[in-house]
Amino acid sequence: MKNPSSRPGDSKVPEAGPEAPAHEATRSARRYEVRIVALLAVGFGLVGLDRNIIAPLFPAMVEELGLTYQDLGIISGVLAIFWGLASIIAGNLSDRIGRRKVLIPAVVGFSLVCGFTGAVSGMGMLLVLRAAMGLFEGAYTPTSIAHTSESSTPSRRGFNMGLQQSLFALLGLGVGPIIATQLLVVLSSWRWVFGLVALPGFIVAFLLHRILREPEHTAGARKVRAGGPTAEPEAGSHPSRRAIFAERNVVLATAVLFGNFSCVFVMISLMPSYLTDHLDMPATDMGFVLSAFGLGGFVGYIALPALSDRLGRKPVLFAAFVIGIAALLVFRTLGANLTALFVVLFVAAVCEFGALCLLTGPVVTEAVPAPLVASAAGLPIGIGEITGGGLTPVIGGFVAQHFGIQSIVVVAIAGLAISLTMSLFLRETAPVRTKTRNDGESARVGAAGVTTG
Numbered sequence: 416m417k418n419p420s421s422r423p424g425d426s427k428v429p430e431a432g433p434e435a436p437a438h439e440a441t442r443s444a445r446r447y448e449v450r451i452v453a454l455l456a457v458g459f460g461l462v463g464l465d466r467n468i469i470a471p472l473f474p475a476m477v478e479e480l481g482l483t484y485q486d487l488g489i490i491s492g493v494l495a496i497f498w499g500l501a502s503i504i505a506g507n508l509s510d511r512i513g514r515r516k517v518l519i520p521a522v523v524g525f526s527l528v529c530g531f532t533g534a535v536s537g538m539g540m541l542l543v544l545r546a547a548m549g550l551f552e553g554a555y556t557p558t559s560i561a562h563t564s565e566s567s568t569p570s571r572r573g574f575n576m577g578l579q580q581s582l583f584a585l586l587g588l589g590v591g592p593i594i595a596t597q598l599l600v601v602l603s604s605w606r607w608v609f610g611l612v613a614l615p616g617f618i619v620a621f622l623l624h625r626i627l628r629e630p631e632h633t634a635g636a637r638k639v640r641a642g643g644p645t646a647e648p649e650a651g652s653h654p655s656r657r658a659i660f661a662e663r664n665v666v667l668a669t670a671v672l673f674g675n676f677s678c679v680f681v682m683i684s685l686m687p688s689y690l691t692d693h694l695d696m697p698a699t700d701m702g703f704v705l706s707a708f709g710l711g712g713f714v715g716y717i718a719l720p721a722l723s724d725r726l727g728r729k730p731v732l733f734a735a736f737v738i739g740i741a742a743l744l745v746f747r748t749l750g751a752n753l754t755a756l757f758v759v760l761f762v763a764a765v766c767e768f769g770a771l772c773l774l775t776g777p778v779v780t781e782a783v784p785a786p787l788v789a790s791a792a793g794l795p796i797g798i799g800e801i802t803g804g805g806l807t808p809v810i811g812g813f814v815a816q817h818f819g820i821q822s823i824v825v826v827a828i829a830g831l832a833i834s835l836t837m838s839l840f841l842r843e844t845a846p847v848r849t850k851t852r853n854d855g856e857s858a859r860v861g862a863a864g865v866t867t868g
Contacts, residue, residue, distance in 0.1 A: 448566050448575070450626055455559045456579045458522055458619045462552045463587020464594075464612055465529040466494065469545075470687045471595040471702055475605045484688060484820065486538060488812020491684040493542050494549040495676075495804030499797040501553025506793020509558040510786060513629045517558045519620055524551035526616025533609035556775075557796055561789035564780040565630045569846050570724070576776035577720030577769075581713045584768050588683065589709020596702035659791050663842055664782040668774045669795040670837040671732075675774065676803025677830030678739075679767050681811040682708065685823045693820045694751040707757040711764025719769025720776065727845045728778050729838070732770055736835035739766030740828055747824045770834065781844035803830065 469476075473487055509517040528548040535541045560576065567575040598608045659665050686708070690701040715735075723731040742763035749755050775796050783791040807830065814822045 445568075447628065448568065448571075451566050451628075452563055452575050452579050454619065454622055454626060455518075455563055456582045458518075458555065458616075458623070459559055459580055460582025460586035461522070461616050461619060462525065462555055463583035463585075464591050465525055465548065465587075465616070466552060467587040467683055468591050468595050468608065468612055469532070470684055471592040471698075471705060472599070472605045472608060473687060474691055474698065475599055479605075480535070480537060480541070482538065484685070484815045485812045487684055487688070488808045488810075488815075490541060490545055491680060491808035491812075492805045494545040494552075495680060495800045495808065497546045497549030498553035498556070499549075499800030499802075499805060501550045501797075502557050502793040502800060503797035504793075505554035506557035506561070506789040506791075506797070508554075509561065509789045514558055514562045514789075515623075515627050515629060517554055518562070518627065519623050521551045521555040521558070522616050522620040522623065525555070526613045526620070529616070530610050530613035533606035553797070553800065557789050557793035560776055560792045560796075561780065562627075562630065564776065564788050564792075572781070573720035573724040573728075573773075573777050573845070574717070576780075577717045577772050580772045580776070581716030584709045584712025584716055584764065587709060588712055588764075589706050591709065592687070592702040592705040596698050599698070659783060659787055659794060662782045662791070663840075664844065665779055665791055665794060667837055667841050668779050669798045671834045671841070672771070672774050672795050672799030673803040674830040674833030674835075674837065675767065675771050676799045677807035677833070678743075678827040679771060680804045680808050681823055681827050681830070682767075684808045685811050685815055685820065688815070689820050689823060690756075696751060700751075700753060704753060704756045704760060707761040708764045711761035712768035714761075715765035715767070715769030716772045718765065720772050723773055723777070723845055725847060727843050727847065728773055729841055729843050732773055732778075732838045732841070733835070735766040735770040736831055736838060739763050739770070740831045740835065742766065743824055743828045743831070747821075767831070770838075778841060778844060781846075782842065 469490070470487075473482070476482060505517050505521075525548050528544050528551060532541070532544050532548075535544065559579065563576050563579040564572060594612070595608055598611065599605060602608060687701055687705060690696045690704055691698065696704070719731050719735060739762075742759050746756070746759045746763065749759065775792060779791050779795060780788045807826065811823050811826050814826055
C-alpha cells in the first residue's frame with residue numbers, strides 16, 4: 416500500500432551519492448533539514464521585522480512626514496498587494512527555475528529597501544519603497560515555505576513549517592516593537608532605525624548562498640530544459656499546474672486566508688495607534704503590549720502546527736478561530752491594563768498566527784504533488800495578501816478615521832468569523848489522520864473479502 420504520509424512526487428534534497436551508506440545519507444539529510452529550516456526561519460523573521468517595524472515607528476514619523484491613519488492603511492495595503500502579486504508569480508517561478516535564484520535575490524532586495532526607507536521625504540517615496548519591499552518579501556515567502564516542506568521528514572513537516580514561519584512573529588511583532596521604541600530613545604531619528612535593522616539581511620543572503628541546495632525536482636527540471644543528461648523526466652514528475660486549481664484545499668484556503676489576513680494585518684497596522692490614541696498609552700507601554708502579539712504569534716506558529724501533526728489540521732484550525740474570536744471580544748472591553756491587554760492579545764495571536772501557518776503550509780502543500788508546492792503555496796498567500804492584507808487595512812484605516820480607532824477590533828473579529836465558516840469545508844491532509852482513514856478502509860475491504868471468500 417502506498418505510504419499515506421507522502422505526497423505524490425515527494426522528494427528530499429539530494430545529500431549524498433548512491434555509493435554512500437543509507438544511514439550516512441539519512442544523517443546528511445537530517446543535518447541539512449535542521450540547518451536550512453533554521454536559516455529560512457531567520458530569513459522569514461527579518462521579513463517580519465522589515466515589514467512591520469514601520470507600525471511602532473509610525474507615531475514618530477507622523478510629525479515629520481505629516482501622515483494620517485488613512486495613510487497608514489494605504490501604506491500597509493500597497494505593500495500587501497505587491498506582496499500578493501509577487502507570491503503568485505514567484506511561487507510558480509521557483510518551481511521552474513529553482514529556489515536559489517528566487518530566495519537569495521529576494522533577501523538582498525528587501526534588506527536594501529528597508530535601509531532606503533530611512534531616507535524617505537514624503538508619502539509618495541514611501542509608497543514606492545513599500546511596494547518594492549512587497550515584491551521582494553512576497554517572492555521569499557512561498558519559496559521558503561515550499562523548500563521547508565520539501566526538506567522536511569513527513570512526520571515533522573507541520574512542526575518544521577511552523578518553526579520556519581515562527582520568527583516572522585517573534586522578530587517582526589514580538590521583539591520588533593521593543594527594538595523600535597528603545598532605539599528611538601537612543602538614536603537621534605527614526606530614520607536610523609530602518610538602516611540598522613536592514614543589516615542582518617545581507618548576512619542571511621550570504622549564508623543561503625553557501626548552504627541552500629536545490630531539491631531534486633527543480634534541479635532536474637532545469638536540466639531537462641537545458642538539454643542536460645536527464646532529458647526525459649519521470650512520468651508524472653511534472654504535473655500540470657491546472658492540478659492546483661482542481662484541489663479543493665487550495666481554493667478554500669484562499670478564502671480562509673482572506674479572513675485571517677484581514678484580522679492579522681488590521682491589528683498589525685493599526686493596533687499601535689489604538690493603544691496610544693484610544694487608551695492613551697506612552698510609547699514604551701505600547702511596545703510592551705504589542706510584543707504580546709509577536710510572542711503569541713511565535714508560540715502559535717510552532718505549537719498549533721505541531722499539535723495538528725497529532726490531532727489533524729481541521730480540528731486545530733476550528734479551535735483556533737473560535738478561541739481567537741473570543742479573545743478579541745474580551746480585548747474590546749479592556750482599558751489601559753497592561754497585564755490584561757498583554758495576556759488577551761497573546762492568546763489571540765497564538766490562534767491567529769497558528770492558523771495562518773497551517774493555511775499557508777501543510778493544508779495546501781500536503782494536498783498537491785511536490786513539484787507544485789511553491790505554486791500552490793503562492794496562490795492563496797498571494798490572493799489572501801491582495802484582498803485581506805491589501806484591501807482590509809485600507810478599509811480599517813477608513814473605519815478608524817471616520818468611526819474612531821476603537822472600531823478596528825470589530826473589523827478584525829469579522830475577518831476571523833469568515834475564516835471560521837470557510838474552514839469547515841477543508842479536506843483533512845495530516846498524515847496521522849489520512850493514515851488512520853486509509854488503514855480503516857483497508858481493514859473494511861479485507862473483512863469484506865473474508866466474508867465473501
